[in-house]
Amino acid sequence: MKKIKYSQILESLKSNSLIVESQVNINEDFTGINSISNANNNELSFFSNDKYLNQLSKTIAKACLIKKEYAQYLPKNCSPIIVSNPYYALACISEIFNNDKNTNLIMSNEIDFKKSKLINQNVKIFPNVTIDSTAIIEEDVSIGSNTNIGPNVIIKKGSTIQDNTSISNTVIGQNCIIQSGCRIGGPGFGFDPETKRKIFHHGNVIIDDDCNIGSNTTIDRAVFESTHIGANSYLDNLIQIAHNVIIGKHAIIAAQVGIAGSTNIGDFIKIGGQAGIAGHLKIGNNVTIAAKSGVTKNIPDNMIVAGFPAKDIKKWKREIISINKIK
Numbered sequence: 001m002k003k004i005k006y007s008q009i010l011e012s013l014k015s016n017s018l019i020v021e022s023q024v025n026i027n028e029d030f031t032g033i034n035s036i037s038n039a040n041n042n043e044l045s046f047f048s049n050d051k052y053l054n055q056l057s058k059t060i061a062k063a064c065l066i067k068k069e070y071a072q073y074l075p076k077n078c079s080p081i082i083v084s085n086p087y088y089a090l091a092c093i094s095e096i097f098n099n100d101k102n103t104n105l106i107m108s109n110e111i112d113f114k115k116s117k118l119i120n121q122n123v124k125i126f127p128n129v130t131i132d133s134t135a136i137i138e139e140d141v142s143i144g145s146n147t148n149i150g151p152n153v154i155i156k157k158g159s160t161i162q163d164n165t166s167i168s169n170t171v172i173g174q175n176c177i178i179q180s181g182c183r184i185g186g187p188g189f190g191f192d193p194e195t196k197r198k199i200f201h202h203g204n205v206i207i208d209d210d211c212n213i214g215s216n217t218t219i220d221r222a223v224f225e226s227t228h229i230g231a232n233s234y235l236d237n238l239i240q241i242a243h244n245v246i247i248g249k250h251a252i253i254a255a256q257v258g259i260a261g262s263t264n265i266g267d268f269i270k271i272g273g274q275a276g277i278a279g280h281l282k283i284g285n286n287v288t289i290a291a292k293s294g295v296t297k298n299i300p301d302n303m304i305v306a307g308f309p310a311k312d313i314k315k316w317k318r319e320i321i322s323i324n325k326i327k
Contacts, residue, residue, distance in 0.1 A: 002097070004029070004030050004031075004097060005026065005029055005030075006024050006025065006027070006028040006029075006030065006063075007026040007027065009093050010022075012092050012093050013093065018084070018088070018092065019083070019084065020081060020082070021081075021082040021083075022080065022082060024063050030062060031043060032044070032202065033045065033093065033094065033097050033224070034224045034225075036056055037052075037055045037058070038224060039060065039062075040060060040061070041061070041062055042062055044061065044081075045059060045063070045064045045065070045078075046064060046066070046086045047064055047065070047066045047070055048087040049280075056074060057074070058075070059075065059078055060075075060077060060078070061078050062077075062079065063078060064080060065081050066083070066086055067082065067083070067086060068082045088192040088194060088197060091198060094200035094201075098200040118133070118134070118135060118137065119136075120139040121139075122140055123139065123141050123143070124141070124143070125142075125143045126142075126143065126163070128145050128146045129143050129145065129147050130147075130148050131143075131149040132150050132168075134151050135150070135152075135154070135155070136154045136155070137155050141156075141158070141160070142159075144160075144161055144162040144164070144165065146164045147161055147162075147164065147167075148166045148168075149167055149168075150166070150167060150169070150185070152169045152170070153167055153168060153171075153185070154170075156174045156176075157174045158175040159173070159175060159176040160177045160178065162178060163181075165178055165179075165180065165182045165183075166182070167182070167184045167185055168186065168221075169185035169186075169203070170185035170205040170219075170221070173207055173208045173231065175210050176209065176212070176213070177211075179212070179213060179237070180216075181216040182213055182216065182219075183218045184207075185204060185205045185221045187243075188201055188223065188227075188244075188261060189220070189243070189261070201223050203222025203224050204221050205220075205228075206226045206228045206229070207219075207229045208228075208230050208233075208249070209232075211229055211230075211231065211232065211235070212233075212234045214236040215237045216237055217236075217238065217239040217240075218240050218241065220241065220243040221243060222243050225244065227242075227245050229251070230248040230267065231249045233252075234252050234253070235253045236254045236255040236257075236273070238256050242260050242261040243261045244261050245259050245260075245263050245265070246265065247259075247269065248265060250267055250269075251267075251268075252271070254271060254273035254274075255273050256274045257271050257272075257273065257274065257276070260278050260279030260280075261279045262279050263277055263278070263281045264281070265287075267285045268285055269283065269286075270288040270289070271289045272289060272291030274292045275291060275293045275295065276293075277289070278294075278295060281295065281297065282298045282299075283295070284300045284301035284303070286301055287301065287303050287305070288303075290304070290305065290306035290307075290313060293307060293310040294308035294309055297310075
C-alpha cells in the first residue's frame with residue numbers, strides 16, 4: 001500500500017502558493033485521499049461544498065483540507081488542514097496519490113493462455129487487443145479487435161467487449177455487452193474551476209450483470225469511490241456518464257443523454273434522447289424524463305417530467321398549450 005508523508009503533501013501545497021495552517025505531524029503517513037463520507041482513519045479528505053455539511057461531523061478521516069470557518073464542524077479524530085481553497089488544494093495533491101499507470105501490456109498474439117493466471121483459457125480475443133497484466137478476464141469472455149484493456153479491470157463470465165473499445169479501472173459484471181467504441185473508466189471532467197488545475201481520479205466504474213452499453217458511450221471513473229451502473233440496464237449510443245454518477249437497476253437511457261457528476265439515479269429510470277441532467281442531484285425510482293428535457297432539481301419517485309427546466313409533464317403540457325393559444 002502506497003504511503004505519503006504529510007511533509008510531501010505540505011510541500012506540494014506550499015509550492016502551489018497555498019498558505020497552510022495545521023498541527024499535523026510532518027512524518028504522519030496517509031494511504032490515500034477520499035471523500036468525507038468514505039475516508040478511513042488513514043486517509044486524507046477535503047471539504048468544499050456546504051451541501052455536505054451534515055456529513056462533516058461524521059467523518060473518520062485522519063485529516064481534512066478545509067476552510068477555517070468550517071473546521072469547527074470536524075470531529076476530534078480528524079485534524080484540520082486549513083487552506084483558503086480546499087478544492088484547489090485537492091487538485092494540487094491528487095497527482096501525488098495517482099497510481100493510474102499501465103504495467104506490462106500484452107498483445108493478443110503474445111498471450112500464452114496456459115501460463116496466464118489472470119486470463120481464463122476459454123476466452124476469445126481478436127487481433128490487435130492489448131491487455132494490462134493486472135486485468136482479470138473470466139471464462140466465456142469475448143474481446144473485439146483493436147481494444148485496449150487497461151489496469152484495474154475485471155471482466156466477468158460471459159461478457160462481450162466489441163471492437164475499438166477502451167476500458168480501465170472498471171469491473172464489468174456477467175453477461176454484459178459493451179458495444180464498439182466505448183470509453184469506460186477514464187478520468188472524469190474534474191478540475192479546480194478557478195485555476196483549471198486537473199484533479200486526478202482514483203475511483204473506478206462498476207457495471208453490474210446483464211447490462212448493455214451502446215456504441216461510443218463514455219462512462220468516467222469516480223474521483224474516489226465508484227461510478228455505478230445497476231444490473232439489467234440498457235444504455236443507448238453516444239451517452240455521457242460523468243464521474244461518481246450512480247444509476248440503479250433496470251435503467252433505460254436513450255442516445256445523446258448527458259448526466260453530470262455525482263448525481264444519484266434510482267431504479268427503473270427512463271430517460272429520453274438528448275436529455276441533460278445537472279450534477280449532485282437525486283432522482284427517485286420509476287422516474288421518466290422526456291426527450292430534450294433539462295433536469296436542474298431533484299425529482300421524487302414515480303414522476304414524469306419534461307421541458308427545461310424539467311417539471312411535471314402535465315404542467316409542462318398545459319404551458320405549451322397556453323403558449324400556442326397566445327400565438
